[in-house]
Amino acid sequence: xxxxLLGMTLQELKAAAQGCGLKPFVGAQLADWLYxxxxxxxxxxxxxxxxxxxxxxxxxxxxxxxxxGSAISSDGTKKYLFEVHPERKSPAPSTNCNQQNYNQIDxxxxxxxxxxxxxVTNLKEDSVVVDNSKNTGxxxxxxxxxxxxxxxxERGDGQGVEYIESxxxxxxxxxxxxxxxxxxxxxxxxxxxxxxxxxxxxLDAAEILNQFLSIxxxxxxxxxxxxxxxxxxxxxxxxxxxxxxxxxPWGFAWSPKRVxxxxxxxxPVLKRFLEEERCHLAVSLHNPFPEExxxxxxxxxxxxxxxxxxxxxxxxxxxxxxxxxxxTMFAGFNDDKRHADALIRLLRGLxxxxxxxxxxxxxxxxxDCASDAVMEAFRDRLxxxxxxxxxxxxxxxxxxxxxxxxxxxxAASD
Numbered sequence: 001x002x003x004x005l006l007g008m009t010l011q012e013l014k015a016a017a018q019g020c021g022l023k024p025f026v027g028a029q030l031a032d033w034l035y036x037x038x039x040x041x042x043x044x045x046x047x048x049x050x051x052x053x054x055x056x057x058x059x060x061x062x063x064x065x066x067x068x069g070s071a072i073s074s075d076g077t078k079k080y081l082f083e084v085h086p087e088r089k090s091p092a093p094s095t096n097c098n099q100q101n102y103n104q105i106d107x108x109x110x111x112x113x114x115x116x117x118x119x120v121t122n123l124k125e126d127s128v129v130v131d132n133s134k135n136t137g138x139x140x141x142x143x144x145x146x147x148x149x150x151x152x153x154e155r156g157d158g159q160g161v162e163y164i165e166s167x168x169x170x171x172x173x174x175x176x177x178x179x180x181x182x183x184x185x186x187x188x189x190x191x192x193x194x195x196x197x198x199x200x201x202x203l204d205a206a207e208i209l210n211q212f213l214s215i216x217x218x219x220x221x222x223x224x225x226x227x228x229x230x231x232x233x234x235x236x237x238x239x240x241x242x243x244x245x246x247x248x249p250w251g252f253a254w255s256p257k258r259v260x261x262x263x264x265x266x267x268p269v270l271k272r273f274l275e276e277e278r279c280h281l282a283v284s285l286h287n288p289f290p291e292e293x294x295x296x297x298x299x300x301x302x303x304x305x306x307x308x309x310x311x312x313x314x315x316x317x318x319x320x321x322x323x324x325x326x327x328t329m330f331a332g333f334n335d336d337k338r339h340a341d342a343l344i345r346l347l348r349g350l351x352x353x354x355x356x357x358x359x360x361x362x363x364x365x366x367x368d369c370a371s372d373a374v375m376e377a378f379r380d381r382l383x384x385x386x387x388x389x390x391x392x393x394x395x396x397x398x399x400x401x402x403x404x405x406x407x408x409x410x411a412a413s414d
């Protein structure tokens with residue numbers, strides 16, 4: 001398989017050009033076409049000679065591929081389906097990461113096979129995979145519900161193929177892309193459809209960046225959130241490289257404040273992120289009590305939420321870089337005064353925001369979403385105690401694109 005140019009740094013692109021007998025400036029031209037002009041084919045690179053393009057194409061692939069499907073919500077949210085060929089092995093620990101921590105999460109989810117996810121999450125094995133009617137847009141009688149993919153005919157031969165989803169969320173003056181970083185996820189959170197389907201492989205930087213380049217709104221994107229499929233800090237080397245391309249002057253040239261990276265709290269990698277990056281951080285919190293958090297989030301066993309908060313307190317978030325905490329509201333589980341007060345104590349003195357998220361019902365999960373009145377009371381209590389708190393708008397639920405609902409097309413055919 002040819003090496004991909006997408007995801008290379010400026011120096012790597014120059015080296016690639018030189019390796020094909022071309023001048024280094026051709027590497028700068030490649031960076032301009034790939035990242036600034038969003039070129040998706042060799043033919044568009046008109047200031048690079050045909051002979052040079054042919055020499056490059058013999059050795060390299062651009063790394064750009066069109067989505068194989070899309071679905072549009074009634075609220076304008078658009079979900080895209082991409083075909084990927086991910087690394088299927090468990091991720092190796094990034095530099096400066098503690099191997100013991102990775103061994104812990106391996107013990108918790110062990111790459112998240114159906115059987116093991118079921119044992120971790122106390123679910124029946126046959127409920128780990130969503131049935132076709134809920135994931136393909138067909139009801140029990142096979143009638144179209146309007147949630148199905150529009151297939152654009154770009155599917156490959158299915159050899160070693162997985163599917164990932166990304167979501168474009170339109171707002172008045174913004175177009176935000178919700179990006180996937182893995183095919184599936186090893187974290188095994190009970191309330192997340194991605195986690196229920198287990199870990200299917202690591203995306204490389206090209207497969208991450210391709211989500212930016214290959215959608216209809218590529219030229220309109222204003223922001224990105226790494227909140228799609230996967231745990232970004234469980235694939236940090238590829239995510240970090242994608243962030244470099246997004247924010248470098250020779251790349252997309254985005255300000256880091258246009259990008260938010262989410263994490264469940266992979267502490268050794270989180271420390272590296274906080275040291276190296278200037279992008280915003282979002283932490284999946286969901287419950288301030290460690291024992292209760294563990295009942296929904298197996299990774300709590302490896303990285304305690306209190307340890308995560310203690311680490312974050314060591315860094316400055318009073319300037320342009322922000323930290324937020326994601327808190328999905330489950331009726332009767334984490335939505336009362338006791339939880340609000342515990343959250344206030346946990347976060348007191350930390351410059352942060354809490355985003356309350358409506359839970360979107362999934363099969364074989366015991367809780368429903370808290371009512372609007374309960375969510376508003378929870379929000380007001382935090383705000384009254386100087387913890388900035390907002391209720392996040394729910395988008396794309398009718399096409400299974402809302403928070404916690406992404407599963408990838410492989411779920412429909414398992």
